[in-house]
Amino acid sequence: MVASAKLVSSPMQPFLQVVEISKMFPGVQALDAVNVDIFPGEVHCWIGENGAGKSTLVKILAGSMTPSSGQIRISDEIQDISSPHHAQQLGLSFIFQELSVVNGLSVADNILLGNELSRGPLVLPKASFVRAKELLMRIGFGSLDPNRKVGQLSTAEKQAVMVARALNIDAKVIFMDETTSTLDRDEVENLFSVIRTLKSEGRSIVFISHRLNEVEKIADRITIFKDGGIVGTYNSGELSINGMIRKMVGRDIEHTFPTKNRTFGKSVLEVKNISTAKISNVNLAFQSGKITGIAGLVGSGRTELMSALFGLDRLTAGSISMGGELQRFRNCRDAIRAGIGLVPEDRRGQGIIGLRSVEENISITWAIGKPLRSWKRDSVVLAKKFISGLSIKTPSMGKQVGQLSGGNQQKCVVARWLAVAPGILLLDEPTRGIDVGAKAEMYQIIDQLAREGMAVVIVSSDLPELLGLADEIAVMREGLFMGMLGGDSSEEEVMSLAMGEVK
Amino acid sequence: MLSIVFRKLRSWGRVMRGNQLMASLFILFVLMLFFTMTSSRFLTWDNMQNVTRSTSSVVIVGSAVTLVMIARGLDLSVGSLLAASGVLAASIASHGTNLWLSYLAAIALGALFGALNGTLVVGFKVTPIIATLGTLNIARGMAYLVTPSAILVGLPSNWSDLGTGSFFQIPYPVIIAVVIALFFGWLLGRTVFGRHVYAIGGNEETARLSGVNIRKVIFLLYLMSGLATGIAAVVLTSRLGSGDPNIGVGFEFQVIVAVILGGTSLAGGEGRIAGTIVGALIVGFLGNGLNLIGVEPFWQYVAQGVALIAAVILDRFTRRERSEASVRREVNSKDNFDKTEDPKSIGNSASHQGEIS
Numbered sequence: 001m002v003a004s005a006k007l008v009s010s011p012m013q014p015f016l017q018v019v020e021i022s023k024m025f026p027g028v029q030a031l032d033a034v035n036v037d038i039f040p041g042e043v044h045c046w047i048g049e050n051g052a053g054k055s056t057l058v059k060i061l062a063g064s065m066t067p068s069s070g071q072i073r074i075s076d077e078i079q080d081i082s083s084p085h086h087a088q089q090l091g092l093s094f095i096f097q098e099l100s101v102v103n104g105l106s107v108a109d110n111i112l113l114g115n116e117l118s119r120g121p122l123v124l125p126k127a128s129f130v131r132a133k134e135l136l137m138r139i140g141f142g143s144l145d146p147n148r149k150v151g152q153l154s155t156a157e158k159q160a161v162m163v164a165r166a167l168n169i170d171a172k173v174i175f176m177d178e179t180t181s182t183l184d185r186d187e188v189e190n191l192f193s194v195i196r197t198l199k200s201e202g203r204s205i206v207f208i209s210h211r212l213n214e215v216e217k218i219a220d221r222i223t224i225f226k227d228g229g230i231v232g233t234y235n236s237g238e239l240s241i242n243g244m245i246r247k248m249v250g251r252d253i254e255h256t257f258p259t260k261n262r263t264f265g266k267s268v269l270e271v272k273n274i275s276t277a278k279i280s281n282v283n284l285a286f287q288s289g290k291i292t293g294i295a296g297l298v299g300s301g302r303t304e305l306m307s308a309l310f311g312l313d314r315l316t317a318g319s320i321s322m323g324g325e326l327q328r329f330r331n332c333r334d335a336i337r338a339g340i341g342l343v344p345e346d347r348r349g350q351g352i353i354g355l356r357s358v359e360e361n362i363s364i365t366w367a368i369g370k371p372l373r374s375w376k377r378d379s380v381v382l383a384k385k386f387i388s389g390l391s392i393k394t395p396s397m398g399k400q401v402g403q404l405s406g407g408n409q410q411k412c413v414v415a416r417w418l419a420v421a422p423g424i425l426l427l428d429e430p431t432r433g434i435d436v437g438a439k440a441e442m443y444q445i446i447d448q449l450a451r452e453g454m455a456v457v458i459v460s461s462d463l464p465e466l467l468g469l470a471d472e473i474a475v476m477r478e479g480l481f482m483g484m485l486g487g488d489s490s491e492e493e494v495m496s497l498a499m500g501e502v503k
Numbered sequence: 504m505l506s507i508v509f510r511k512l513r514s515w516g517r518v519m520r521g522n523q524l525m526a527s528l529f530i531l532f533v534l535m536l537f538f539t540m541t542s543s544r545f546l547t548w549d550n551m552q553n554v555t556r557s558t559s560s561v562v563i564v565g566s567a568v569t570l571v572m573i574a575r576g577l578d579l580s581v582g583s584l585l586a587a588s589g590v591l592a593a594s595i596a597s598h599g600t601n602l603w604l605s606y607l608a609a610i611a612l613g614a615l616f617g618a619l620n621g622t623l624v625v626g627f628k629v630t631p632i633i634a635t636l637g638t639l640n641i642a643r644g645m646a647y648l649v650t651p652s653a654i655l656v657g658l659p660s661n662w663s664d665l666g667t668g669s670f671f672q673i674p675y676p677v678i679i680a681v682v683i684a685l686f687f688g689w690l691l692g693r694t695v696f697g698r699h700v701y702a703i704g705g706n707e708e709t710a711r712l713s714g715v716n717i718r719k720v721i722f723l724l725y726l727m728s729g730l731a732t733g734i735a736a737v738v739l740t741s742r743l744g745s746g747d748p749n750i751g752v753g754f755e756f757q758v759i760v761a762v763i764l765g766g767t768s769l770a771g772g773e774g775r776i777a778g779t780i781v782g783a784l785i786v787g788f789l790g791n792g793l794n795l796i797g798v799e800p801f802w803q804y805v806a807q808g809v810a811l812i813a814a815v816i817l818d819r820f821t822r823r824e825r826s827e828a829s830v831r832r833e834v835n836s837k838d839n840f841d842k843t844e845d846p847k848s849i850g851n852s853a854s855h856q857g858e859i860s
Contacts, residue, residue, distance in 0.1 A: 332712060349706070353706040353772070354705065360698055368714055372694065375695060
């Protein structure tokens with residue numbers, strides 16, 4: 001299966017070889033004898049559904065986990081990577097989504113962290129500055145002031161700091177694990193040009209992403225992970241995006257989006273000229289049976305609009321009314337009582353209570369104020385109903401939610417709201433970090449809810465998803481409502497509105 | 504050699520995680536077995552009565568503090584409050600007032616301090632450790648203010664009935680402790696309120712967004728902790744037969760050791776009252792047993808300190824085992840792994856993953 005074209009044309013030895021690596025956890029085979037070669041100067045993309053084994057392999061290479069069996073060879077020498085520090089010495093550098101930068105230190109200090117330029121115990125600030133500047137120039141971030149505190153930087157700039165740090169220790173392979181998911185379009189482009197620079201210096205990049213169009217754009221080779229094994233390694237161009245999905249999930253996923261022949265009912269919620277600290281002067285109305293999408297770049301006020309609707313942010317102006325009645329939400333409990341539900345953006349941090357059971361996670365909101373005698377029995381009935389209704393895959397309702405897959409976790413969060421039957425459901429990035437199959441199911445659920453007369457509002461960074469689902473799309477930019485587009489608009493139309501380009 | 508011990512410890516920890524309560528009971532059993540073999544005076548009806556009687560105040564307060572700690576809070580003020588409430592009751596009773604009225608005053612003072620702690624934590628957003636450290640000192644000061652001339656004696660003759668009497672051989676304090684523990688067990692396991700306590704400890708942000716009235720719940724937890732301390736103060740001072748402002752020094756430590764030995768997670772979100780009872784008994788029997796075999800009392804401090812640290816280390820080990828095991832099943836395994844490095848990060852580790860577009 002291993003692509004032969006590259007091997008034949010280049011006499012090069014792989015820099016890093018993963019040989020028959022397995023990792024067993026009690027009861028689970030996380031990695032099953034996988035083989036991957038990383039050649040100098042290639043961009044090697046790893047893709048696969050969540051839990052396919054990519055992250056486990058990265059952790060093994062980073063020295064934060066030990067493999068159960070197998071070898072790691074670097075420049076044809078067997079290495080036993082014992083610690084993150086050791087991995088670094090061997091020329092492996094890792095950039096994770098949650099960046100390990102020290103916010104309180106300057107850019108230069110961060111870049112040289114652990115390898116400070118010093119004379120005796122004294123750090124040399126001048127030399128450090130020059131060195132940092134030089135490294136930043138090499139990756140096209142020459143305009144970034146090495147004296148700035150890293151805490152003030154954008155995510156993209158922090159990533160640049162991480163890349164510069166990798167360059168400083170002369171890393172041969174740089175792993176980027178889901179680094180683009182928090183970047184906007186331009187920043188991704190920027191990162192790609194950095195990647196090309198690194199590649200031209202003979203460094204290899206292992207790029208892990210769920211965004212297949214990015215993978216298609218940047219990859220030299222693509223390795224596909226599935227269920228702890230490797231489906232195969234392919235040359236870029238050998239696979240279309242659909243081909244990648246097919247290999248990742250082992251089946252065709254077509255017609256993922258439900259048809260949009262829904263009928264709309266009366267207006268459920270209207271906002272007039274609302275402003276908060278983060279958004280200003282937004283006017284919108286949400287109808288029952290309609291799916292309203294909210295588009296915009298990261299930081300455009302999409303999530304903040306949801307927060308305002310859900311009573312989390314204080315309104316500085318404007319009004320919210322539901323069914324013609326003016327509403328004043330002091331907190332989200334008021335909003336919930338009025339019939340609003342929110343599936344929050346950060347599933348793990350805001351959506352689920354990982355340590356608690358499926359049943360508890362489903363019934364938590366419903367149970368508030370229920371009679372002491374019967375609530376527990378009813379809660380079990382309720383959980384059963386939603387586990388089968390939304391086909392939540394769990395061995396039992398007593399299972400800790402944190403142990404379910406992302407898609408099933410998200411279904412529990414949705415079920416929590418369905419249990420209280422809100423008139424309007426706000427979904428903030430409902431499919432983020434869940435795999436392709438679960439996404440399709442989520443789309444069906446959302447469609448079903450709208451058909452049953454709920455007003456649905458969706459925020460998503462994934463434009464095709466938004467266009468596929470929504471009947472109309474409100475576009476936000478810098479806290480302002482830019483306009484409403486039909487659900488049949490093109491990605492370009494939405495983007496140009498979101499980025500403020502004048503047509 | 505060391506690595507074998509390590510592995511043994513870890514696999515044992517895994518079993519322990521599987522059934523925390525069984526593990527705590529096992530420790531208690533081993534401890535009792537040891538003291539039974541080393542001292543003939545240990546396993547006697549008198550001694551059992553004696554230990555359970557003196558452990559009852561730890562159980563009473565520990566039950567309430569278990570809830571506080573499950574919700575990721577902490578209450579350090581209980582030891583001093585025990586003294587303040589106790590001397591208040593004694594001083595009122597010494598003036599010839601109705602005994603029950605003096606008990607009520609002690610409980611009311613406990614409630615007052617509980618409400619103060621709750622207000623500081625919820626209303627003024629002072630971290631629990633600082634807020635209750637402050638009230639710890641305030642309560643101790645008040646205890647001395649009530650009885651400037653050391654120990655209060657000359658109490659009515661029936662003062663000690665509650666603390667020393669018994670019902671069919673079962674000491675009253677034990678009965679009170681059981682009732683209180685049953686109440687908190689019920690509250691935690693059977694009520695919506697209990698679910699909210701777990702939810703807040705497991706993920707406060709999720710609980711808030713789910714419509715849980717977090718501020719109310721946390722306030723009530725501190726209030727109940729104060730109330731329970733008031734009750735414990737009555738039981739304890741009645742048993743001691745005097746109003747002593749020096750009692751309860753290090754009591755908060757015993758309570759916290761009991762709660763943690765009982766399996767309540769330091770990171771919040773997990774824990775049971777039954778565990779705390781076993782934890783309290785471990786603390787009680789450890790002190791009593793060491794006493795009986797003639798170990799100097801000061802060593803008891805050392806033993807308790809070791810017990811606390813051992814419990815916490817065990818807690819960490821078992822947590823790591825479990826999260827490694829679940830890595831593969833977890834969606835975003837990276838987040839999960841990070842948790843093992845820092846238990847505090849549970850709940851605020853973000854979970855953004857990319858999307859297929």
